[in-house]
Amino acid sequence: MGHSNSVGRISGGGERGSPCPCARGALQIVVGVAVNGAILLAAGSIAVFLQRRPVWLRWQKWVTGTLLGTIGVKLAIDAPSPAAAT
Template identity: 45%
Template sequence: MPTTTSLIAFASLAFAVVLTPGPNMIYMISRAITQGRLAGLIAFSGVAVGFVIFLLCAAFGLTAIVFAVPYAYDVLRLAGAAYIGWLAFEALRPGGKSPFQVRSLPPARPRRLFLTGLVTSLLNPKMAIFYLALLPNFIDPERNVLTQSLVLGSVHIAISITINSMIACAAGSIATFLMARPKWLLAQRWIMGTMLGGLALRMALDGRK
């Protein structure tokens, strides 16, 4: 089992990552706004299954490989920092968009909503980087790596399901509120961009733990 300190630190990081914009959130919110709360929840269920697949891949081999090859760890860590830094730039640059800005999508059946969410999740580099470059930082190689990976990954998935379900249910109201108040929309972008920039900087400067 991970230590209590590692669990709390990882849960805090997972919470911050879940709240940052990305393909998964944008797709879920777009569906919730254009097709209703249920569509948003179905779309996110496909995303969540993608998280489970990433977790199982990491737990049953990828994490061990990262620990066995320090240079691979550093490459992944810096790649993760660069990618999250790019997300921060996209949020902060002039003309950047918020995931709560309304996007018109044609209606889709539940099966397509789920499968598109799953594919979006599996092709999302943010999640691959999260499990490859961030998760290993909170694993003690002296303890059972498989158990720690499964527990920490489950914490991330639980936080993600909770937060995203709440966002899907309130997406329409949030989008209406923000679109009617451009300054709040700008503030939301800057808060997310600043969080991402800080995370990217910390990842780039932190050595292997």
């Protein structure tokens, strides 16, 4: 009884035009670097914006603190009770 051993196979599956795994990995790296770069630029722009406007900075700190405090209280209230020892 013969069977095909395709576990661990690295090829693209035999279809014509299918990208090799290294190309997919390279594409994932390129997309990841681009997204991280965009996040970095956005964070820098927001930091400069807030640095130049102290009122906005105070507002941002207040809103962020309120949201984090609310999440902390919600997590403390919704915490599951410990399991009973058997």
